[in-house]
Amino acid sequence: MAVTVVFLGPLRDLAREPERQVDAPLDWERLLAMVGPEIAGQLRDDRVNVACAGRVLSDKMQLNAQDGDEVALLPPVSGG
Incomplete structure (x- = not known):
């Protein structure tokens, strides 16, 4: 019974792992x-x-991930 947390962009560098x-x-x-x-x-x-489960949360503080869900942490996009 697990949730996969995926670290993207600079958050991956801070976590020193792609997922947990x-x-x-x-x-x-x-x-x-x-x-x-x-x-x-x-x-x-x-x-x-x-x-969570492929949908960006409008209120991230309402996160309620269940067994088998993937939670992706999405840093701001930058570029030119």
Whole structure:
């Protein structure tokens, strides 16, 4: 019974891994606790989105990932 948390872009560099398996269920507070303070600080930024089961959450603090879900952490897109 697990949720896969996927780190994308610079969050992958901070996590030093592309993904991590965590026990289900996973809510916002548990997500912040399991990623550590540096990434949690990034996730609190309004420009960082969270997707669960393929859908970007309009309110990431309502995260409720269940067994088999993938949670993607989406940093802001930059470019020229």
